[in-house]
Structures are given as C-alpha cells and as structure tokens.
Amino acid sequence: MTFKYKNVYLNETTIVAGPYEQQGPLAHTFDKTYDNLYFNKKTFEQAESKLIEESVELLLYKVKKIKSDIDIHIGGDLLNQLTATNYASRNIGIPLLGVYSACATSVEGLIVGSNMLDAGQIKNCVVTVSSHNASAEKQFRYPVEYGGPKRLTSTFTSTAGCSAYLSYNRCGVKIDSATVGVVQDLGITDTYHMGAVMAPSAAYVIRKHLVDTKRDANYYDLILTGDLGIYGLNILKELLQTDYHIRINNLEDAATLIFDSDKNKDVHAGGSGPSCLPLVAYGDVMQKMQRGELKKVLLVATGALMSPTMVNQKLSIPAIAHAISLEALV
Amino acid sequence: MEKNKYKDLVSKHTPKENRLFNALLAFFIGGCMGLIGELLRDFYAYVLDIPKDDTSIFMITTLIFIGCLLTCLGFFDKWVNFARCGLIIPITGFAHSMQSAALDYRKEGLVTGIGANMFKLAGSVIIYGVVSAYVFGIIRFLLFGGAI
Numbered sequence: 139m140t141f142k143y144k145n146v147y148l149n150e151t152t153i154v155a156g157p158y159e160q161q162g163p164l165a166h167t168f169d170k171t172y173d174n175l176y177f178n179k180k181t182f183e184q185a186e187s188k189l190i191e192e193s194v195e196l197l198l199y200k201v202k203k204i205k206s207d208i209d210i211h212i213g214g215d216l217l218n219q220l221t222a223t224n225y226a227s228r229n230i231g232i233p234l235l236g237v238y239s240a241c242a243t244s245v246e247g248l249i250v251g252s253n254m255l256d257a258g259q260i261k262n263c264v265v266t267v268s269s270h271n272a273s274a275e276k277q278f279r280y281p282v283e284y285g286g287p288k289r290l291t292s293t294f295t296s297t298a299g300c301s302a303y304l305s306y307n308r309c310g311v312k313i314d315s316a317t318v319g320v321v322q323d324l325g326i327t328d329t330y331h332m333g334a335v336m337a338p339s340a341a342y343v344i345r346k347h348l349v350d351t352k353r354d355a356n357y358y359d360l361i362l363t364g365d366l367g368i369y370g371l372n373i374l375k376e377l378l379q380t381d382y383h384i385r386i387n388n389l390e391d392a393a394t395l396i397f398d399s400d401k402n403k404d405v406h407a408g409g410s411g412p413s414c415l416p417l418v419a420y421g422d423v424m425q426k427m428q429r430g431e432l433k434k435v436l437l438v439a440t441g442a443l444m445s446p447t448m449v450n451q452k453l454s455i456p457a458i459a460h461a462i463s464l465e466a467l468v
Numbered sequence: 469m470e471k472n473k474y475k476d477l478v479s480k481h482t483p484k485e486n487r488l489f490n491a492l493l494a495f496f497i498g499g500c501m502g503l504i505g506e507l508l509r510d511f512y513a514y515v516l517d518i519p520k521d522d523t524s525i526f527m528i529t530t531l532i533f534i535g536c537l538l539t540c541l542g543f544f545d546k547w548v549n550f551a552r553c554g555l556i557i558p559i560t561g562f563a564h565s566m567q568s569a570a571l572d573y574r575k576e577g578l579v580t581g582i583g584a585n586m587f588k589l590a591g592s593v594i595i596y597g598v599v600s601a602y603v604f605g606i607i608r609f610l611l612f613g614g615a616i
Contacts, residue, residue, distance in 0.1 A: 181575045276572050280589065283568035285545025287552040290483045325471035326478065334478040338469070372481045380477075381469050404549070 140317045140350035146252045148464065149303045149310040151420035152196040154189050156297030158271065159417060162397045167421030168298075169196050175272050175297065182282070183221055186270035189299030190215075190226035194264060197301040203262075208232045212251050213266035214243035216295075216412055217277060222268050232264060241336075241365050242319070242441030243267050243412040244300065244419075245460040249316045251304045252462070262305035269411030271295045278329075278446060292330040293367050293410035296396060300416035308467065311427045314434075315351055316462040319343035321443065323456040329449055333370015333393075333407060336440035339459040340366065341377045344438060345384060347461045355384045358463075359432045362423060364415040364439040365393040367407030392418040415439045427466040435464045490552055497554025505531065505558075528559055535560035539567040565589040 153168045160171040170192065177185040190213065198204065211232035213223040220236045227234045239246040247265040254260045272282045274295040280286040304313070322339040340363050348355060366374055371391040378384040392415045393408030409417070419437050426432045440459040449455065469477075505527050512523040538544040544564055548555050555561055569588045573581035587594065 281565075281568040281572040283539050283542065283545050283571050284565060284589065285549045285568075287549060287556075290485060324469065324474040326475075331478070331482065334482070338474070369481050369483065373478060376477060376481070377469065377474075 140315060140347060141249070141253060141256070142315045142351075143252050143256045143313050145306045146255045146313040147305060147308055147310050147467075148248070148313055148424075149305055149307060150197060150201045151300065151302045151416070151424050152193045152200065153417060153421050154193045154196065154299045155413075155417065156189075156271065158294070158402060159296060159298060159396060161401055164396060164418060164422050167425060168417075169193075175270070182270055182273040182276065183217060184225075186215065186217070186222035186268050186273050186297075186299070187226040189270070189297075190222055190266050190268045190301075191229055191299075193268075193299040193301040194226075194230050194232075194266060197264060197303055201303050203303075205231055208262060208264050209260035210235060210251070210254065210263045211266065212237055212247040212263060213268075214238050214247060214412065215268045216240065216274050222270070222273075223266065226266075226268075239439075239458055239460065240441030240443050241269075241410060241412050241414065242439040242458050242460050244364075244416045245316070245437055245439035245462050248302065248304070248313070248437075248462050249318060249460060252313050252316060255304055255306055262303065265302045265304060266299065267412045267416055268299040269295055269297065269413040271297045271411075274411060278444070288404070288406055289330045290406055291328075291333065291367070291369050292406050293332055293365060293393060293408050294397065294402075294405045295411040296409040296414045296417055297411075298413040298417050300413050300420050302416075302420060310467070311424065312465040312467060314463040314465045315347075317343055317347040317350060317460065319346070319459040319461070321456045321458050323454055325454045327449065327452070327454045329444060329455070331369070332365070332410060332442045332444075332455075333367040334373055335442045335444070335455045336364075336366055336457040336459065337370050337373040337377055339457040340364075340374050340438050340440045341382065343459040343461045344378065344386075344436070345382045347436065347463070348384065351463070355386050356388065358434045358436045359388055360423065360434075361386055361389045361436045361438060362415065362419060363389070363391045364437075364441070364459075365408065365410040366391045366440060367393045367410070369407055395422075412439075412441075423464075427464065428468065430466060430468040433466045437462050437464065493551060494553035494557070497551040498558060501531075501554070501558040501560065531559050532563040535563035536567040539564050540571065562590055562593060565593075 179185040214237040215222040244267040251263040396409040508527040509523040573585040
C-alpha cells in the first residue's frame with residue numbers, strides 16, 4: 139500500500155542520545171548527549187522514558203509551541219507494553235497513539251501522522267521513538283552485566299530518544315509518499331543475525347515503493363535502510379539484484395553509519411533499535427536536505443518482529459519494513 | 469525467494485567465526501583458572517593449615533566471591549566477552565550469571581525482582597546438574613556398587 143501526500147512537511151526534529159552515540163561519527167548532529175546510560179534516573183527503563191520526554195521538550199522549544207498546541211503524539215519503543223513511551227506520556231500530556239513495529243516503529247509513526255495530516259484530521263503532530271541499549275539487552279538478551287559472547291553478525295542497540303514535528307506548514311522537508319510493508323519470513327531463526335531476518339522485508343518494500351510510484355531505482359539520492367548492519371546490507375543488495383533485478387547505487391544503512399566500530403568493539407555488525415534510523419535521518423540526513431546536498435531520500439525502517447517466546451517455540455522470525463519518501467524544499 | 473536458496477545467500481554473506489582461536493583462548497584461560505584454583509588450594513592447605521580435603525570448598529568460595537565482586541565492579545562482563553567459555557564454564561561464570569541477573573533486577577523488589585530473576589540463566593545449569601548427577605549416580609551404583 140502506497141500513499142501519496144499533497145501537503146505534509148517534516149518541520150523539525152530532535153535527537154537526545156546516549157554515551158556510545160556520543161563517541162560516534164555523527165555526534166555533532168545531535169541536540170543533546172549524555173555520557174552515562176542512566177541519564178540521572180534510577181533504572182534503564184526510566185532513563186529511556188526520560189529520553190523521550192526531553193526530546194519532546196526540546197522539539198516544542200524549537201518549533202515555539204506549547205504542549206496544548208499539539209494535536210496528537212504518536213510514539214513507540216521496544217519495551218514490553220511500550221513502557222518508555224507510555225510512562226513518558228504521563229508528563230508530556232499530549233493525546234497519545236502508541237505504535238509498534240519493532241525497529242520499523244519510527245517510519246510507522248511518520249506514516250500514521252502523515253496520513254492524519256493529509257486527511258485534514260489534525261493540524262500538527264509529534265512523532266517519537268526511542269531505544270536504550272541496556273533496557274533492550276535486559277529484555278531480549280542477557281542481563282546487562284553478563285556480557286555474554288556475541289557473534290560477529292550481532293548488532294548493538296542504539297540509545298536515543300528521537301522526535302519529529304509534522305505539520306502542513308511549508309518548511310523543513312516535504313513528505314512525498316510512503317509505502318507500508320508486508321511481513322516477510324524466509325525461515326531465519328538466528329536471533330544474532332537480525333540483518334538476515336530483515337533484509338527480505340526491506341527488499342520487498344523498496345521494490346513495492348518503486349513500482350507503485352513508477353520510479354527508477356536511482357531516482358533517489360539516498361535510500362537509507364534502518365538497522366541491517368554490514369552483513370544484512372550485503373544480503374539486501376544481492377537479494378534486490380537476484381530477485382527483483384534492481385541495482386541501487388545510493389543504498390546505505392544507518393546501522394553502519396552511527397557507530398565507530400574501530401573505537402567500540404562491541405558494535406560488531408552495526409547499530410540497531412528503533413532509534414537507529416532516526417539517529418541518522420533526523421540529524422545528518424535532515425541537515426543535508428535543508429542545505430540542499432540531498433534532494434530526494436527514501437527512508438526504509440526495518441523491524442524484526444521477534445518474540446522471545448516464539449523463538450523458544452522454534453518458529454522463525456518475521457520482519458517488516460516501511461518506507462517513507464522525503465523531498466528537500468530548496 | 470525460496471527459503472533454502474535464501475539460507476545459502478545468507479550463509480554466503482555471514483562471516484566465519486574464528487572457532488579455533490576461540491577454543492584455544494578458552495582452553496588457555498580456563499587452564500589458568502584451574503591453575504589459580506590449585507594455587508588457592510595449596511595456599512589454604514600449607515599456609516592456613518586447612519585439611520587438604522576441605523580446601524576445595526574454600527577455593528570455590530574464594531573464586532565465587534571474586535567473580536561476584538568483579539561483576540559488581542562492572543568489568544567482568546568485558547572479560548567474559550573476551551575470554552568467552554574460558555570464564556563462563558568455570559565456577560566464576562556461574563557466579564557471574566547469578567550476580568549479573570541480580571544486579572539487573574535489584575530495583576524491582578527483593579522477591580519479585582532479585583528472588584524471581586536471579587536464577588534466570590543459572591537455573592537450568594542447576595536443574596540439569598542435579599538431574600545428571602542423579603543419573604550418573606545410579607549408573608555408578610549399578611555398575612560398581614557405589615564403590616568408586
């Protein structure tokens with residue numbers, strides 16, 4: 139399903155990031171960073187909530203609005219019961235829609251917001267997404283201090299709260315169209331190779347988007363996938379060529395851009411988590427688009443819809459990807 | 469794409485783990501742990517005059533204490549990440565798994581947090597340790613009459 143938008147703009151974005159991102163190559167594009175994982179809170183879950191609250195506060199300050207001016211808040215994260223978003227929303231106090239697509243949550247939120255704006259139901263909205271390295275490790279893998287051995291294909295959950303302000307005011311970048319993906323499952327059961335799990339969903343949604351919009355593979359200056367990692371990106375490239383005969387020159391992956399793998403050896407294949415794509419897209423890509431260095435960008439957020447219960451029941455891991463197309467105004 | 473074909477594609481793009489290096493490293497570090505254990509036993513036996521048969525309990529307790537302490541100080545996870553099975557398989561790994569789980573859940577209450585989650589990783593080791601001890605105990609009894 140592809141939507142075409144007439145009058146929807148991504149006006150402003152904020153990123154509040156953690157200590158590992160602070161040491162990464164894109165640190166200068168963030169609004170605020172912390173140098174420890176607790177962010178002056180008692181637990182990692184509360185720390186993740188704080189990231190969202192702070193990024194929304196900063197966003198409202200940037201767009202010179204108060205909370206009551208915002209029609210709706212669309213947000214999601216990785217934790218069970220969308221803990222971080224729901225608990226942050228107690229203090230944010232904007233009408234809330236919680237969304238979940240694992241690491242594809244960021245673009246899902248943007249699509250929901252854009253559709254409501256395009257339909258004239260709302261005049262503006264705030265879309266948030268967050269992830270936290272330690273709270274995700276605790277929920278999905280081993281205890282944080284355990285540090286169990288990781289494989290070369292494993293990824294490193296990024297820590298950040300990212301917010302975007304959408305409205306029909308013509309500034310920032312234009313949201314041109316969006317494609318909602320279909321869940322793909324090619325039988326991968328390895329929880330330490332999420333790139334392989336998600337690559338088919340990314341390939342599907344990229345092809346679907348290009349077909350629906352009748353665009354050429356190299357129409358975009360940049361197609362940025364979410365968190366496939368080094369090996370996942372290679373799988374995606376080959377999958378696009380062999381299955382769909384699409385050859386994309388400007389294909390990059392946010393997971394491989396966000397960390398400096400020479401400095402931080404734990405990163406392995408790259409970053410991951412719902413905030414991985416926005417960490418690159420809301421900062422670096424957004425700034426380049428406003429300067430006119432990039433004209434047309436397709437964001438493809440990929441999410442492994444992994445449930446530890448179902449993995450234990452020996453089922454393979456399904457994945458989904460959503461795409462949203464951005465156009466520079468300059 | 470067919471699932472089988474995709475599996476081939478994935479394995480083509482998956483880097484090979486250096487199993488030989490990991491195994492040798494685990495062998496070496498695990499061996500060093502054994503050496504430390506033996507030195508501790510000798511220390512207890514010859515310096516503190518503890519009967520030789522009791523020294524293994526003192527040695528195990530000392531290693532568990534050191535493992536837990538290093539976990540709490542926050543750098544044992546980095547060592548485990550490097551040494552892998554060299555530190556996980558000895559008693560230090562067992563202590564570390566319980567201690568790290570307890571640390572994770574310490575803010576969620578003594579019963580619902582620490583009590584319920586401390587054995588998250590170590591629980592299955594205990595269960596299958598007890599079961600296999602039972603099975604091998606019976607085999608030993610049937611074959612040798614418990615004489616060995």
